[in-house]
Amino acid sequence: MNITIAVFFGGNSTEHEISVISAVQAMGYLDHQKYNILPVYMTKDGLFYTHPDMERIESFRDIPALTSRSRRVFFVKEPDRVVMASWPFKRFGKNEVTPVDLAFPIVHGTNVEDGTLQGYLATLGLPIVGPGVLPSAIGMDKVMMKSVLKDAGIPVLDCLEATWKDWEDPEGLLARIAERFGYPVIVKPVNLGSSIGITKAGDERELREALELAFTFSGRVLVEHAIEKLKEINCAVLGDYEDAQPSECEEPLPSDDAAILSFEDKYMSGGSKGGAKGGTKSGWSGSKGGAGGSKGMASLQRKIPADITPEMRDRIRETAVKAFHALAGFGVARIDFMIDEEDGSLYFNEINTIPGSLSFYLWEPLGIPYPELLDRLVDLARKHALEMQKTTTAFDTNILATAKIGGTKTR
Ligand SMILES: Nc1ncnc2c1ncn2[C@@H]1O[C@H](COP(=O)(O)OP(=O)(O)O)[C@@H](O)[C@H]1O
Ligand SMILES: [Mg+2]
Numbered sequence: 001m002n003i004t005i006a007v008f009f010g011g012n013s014t015e016h017e018i019s020v021i022s023a024v025q026a027m028g029y030l031d032h033q034k035y036n037i038l039p040v041y042m043t044k045d046g047l048f049y050t051h052p053d054m055e056r057i058e059s060f061r062d063i064p065a066l067t068s069r070s071r072r073v074f075f076v077k078e079p080d081r082v083v084m085a086s087w088p089f090k091r092f093g094k095n096e097v098t099p100v101d102l103a104f105p106i107v108h109g110t111n112v113e114d115g116t117l118q119g120y121l122a123t124l125g126l127p128i129v130g131p132g133v134l135p136s137a138i139g140m141d142k143v144m145m146k147s148v149l150k151d152a153g154i155p156v157l158d159c160l161e162a163t164w165k166d167w168e169d170p171e172g173l174l175a176r177i178a179e180r181f182g183y184p185v186i187v188k189p190v191n192l193g194s195s196i197g198i199t200k201a202g203d204e205r206e207l208r209e210a211l212e213l214a215f216t217f218s219g220r221v222l223v224e225h226a227i228e229k230l231k232e233i234n235c236a237v238l239g240d241y242e243d244a245q246p247s248e249c250e251e252p253l254p255s256d257d258a259a260i261l262s263f264e265d266k267y268m269s270g271g272s273k274g275g276a277k278g279g280t281k282s283g284w285s286g287s288k289g290g291a292g293g294s295k296g297m298a299s300l301q302r303k304i305p306a307d308i309t310p311e312m313r314d315r316i317r318e319t320a321v322k323a324f325h326a327l328a329g330f331g332v333a334r335i336d337f338m339i340d341e342e343d344g345s346l347y348f349n350e351i352n353t354i355p356g357s358l359s360f361y362l363w364e365p366l367g368i369p370y371p372e373l374l375d376r377l378v379d380l381a382r383k384h385a386l387e388m389q390k391t392t393t394a395f396d397t398n399i400l401a402t403a404k405i406g407g408t409k410t411r
Pocket of ligand 2 (some may be wrong): 194195336350
């Protein structure tokens with residue numbers, strides 16, 4: 001019997017559109033002989049819709065038209081299964097109800113990739129592809145992930161965390177940062193992705209502007225030393241606590257002199273400049289096109305394999321697996337490193353627990369085509385669901401039925 005997979009994407013995130021690109025791409029490669037695919041598009045307002053047209057990227061050119069012809073849905077736990085039902089639920093007449101076996105969240109960014117969606121799906125009792133709440137939450141928090149990794153002996157850049165409260169005294173904060181790191185520094189919202197709100201600051205005026213911007217995206221901001229002779233290397237890891245394997249390494253290349261790979265570099269390269277709204281041309285085309293033709297994250301200028309020594313490649317792949325385990329990684333994650341070419345130091349930069357394009361292009365060079373990567377992810381999720389069934393999650397007896405509860409203060 002076919003497995004019914006609900007692919008969740010979109011959501012109230014600054015990386016909404018990137019999620020649409022990643023999810024449509026993945027749905028194109030999921031084996032439709034083995035799986036029934038239910039696209040579940042979450043609007044920026046958090047409404048859930050489904051329609052077979054959601055497997056084609058062109059449908060998202062006009063989202064209001066797409067949602068108006070789609071079925072609005074919600075999910076319900078029944079005693080023996082989880083179903084997707086149409087909303088509003090009819091009191092009379094037949095309701096359309098679709099059983100779901102597995103959820104595949106292909107989401108990026110805060111409110112979705114950070115454990116929020118994973119928690120919702122776990123509460124429903126739906127097995128999910130990719131990590132659960134804890135790794136997702138830690139992976140979205142640049143400060144938390146650094147402390148976990150530091151504890152595991154993985155090199156990370158030292159950082160300062162500032163909150164809105166600290167920003168009430170800008171002069172004090174500016175002075176503290178300058179004293180601790182000097183310049184240049186990098187300022188990042190703690191819990192975003194896709195370089196949104198990230199700026200390099202070379203002096204006090206730039207730092208003030210960088211903090212101003214970062215604080216519009218998050219109440220917590222991270223500041224760290226900016227590596228000037230930077231080489232970035234990414235390596236994905238696939239597996240779980242028992243067995244995890246590293247992918248090929250890539251070197252993402254910025255397309256202009258900007259030190260930071262911008263949102264446009266990552267997702268819109270080839271298109272016009274102008275942030276999320278501009279340059280959508282390249283993002284929309286060729287959602288199923290293999291490593292060369294596919295867009296979104298995969299269209300970024302990159303070197304695969306990365307131009308590094310075999311020793312550095314081994315070190316990165318080994319550290320990537322170690323970091324994956326330290327963060328309780330599950331499914332496929334991409335671990336991003338920074339090399340300071342001044343002295344050859346290697347630093348873990350971040351983990352992406354649901355990487356753009358699921359980093360399929362890093363597995364193809366190792367002989368794992370995209371459909372196989374997806375099959376492995378589904379198998380891992382099913383294995384995990386079986387393992388979870390073996391753990392005790394609740395007791396059958398109702399202790400309250402026999403306990404002496406007289407006199408207990410309940411309010
Ligand atoms: N300490 C640093 N020094 C120099 N460049 C950095 C540093 N930290 C980040 N960057 C640049 O900023 C980009 C985005 O930062 P990153 O921490 O990866 O955030 P995001 O989650 O938005 O991808 C990196 O890919 C890199 O180009
Ligand atoms: Mg990054």
